Amino acid sequence: MKVVVDQDKCIGSGQCVLASEQVFDQRDEDGIVVLLQDDPAAELHEGVRQAAQVCPALAIEVNET
Template structure:
């Protein structure tokens, strides 16, 4: 999983930080999203997806890893 945040879309609502504080933060000066972990560990995947889905401006994109072949 990879996380991408578009700071130009971000409105600073902060819901991502409340849901996944180990993955997201906000800049002090304007509240814009900061990605702390662009490749969150497995235990953070559920909260990261929830944070992305709750973003009011869809500023957070979650890209799944490519499926592994045997």
């Protein structure tokens, strides 16, 4: 799995962090998403998929490879 985030689309809702705090974080100054792992371990995949689904700005892309 490869994860890509578009910080320009991000609105800082934080739903990604709630779904997978091991993979996503937010910048302190504006809440914009920060990708901690672009190739997360298999046990984190479900949380990453959930984060992409709940992102209101559709700023997370998951490539299943």
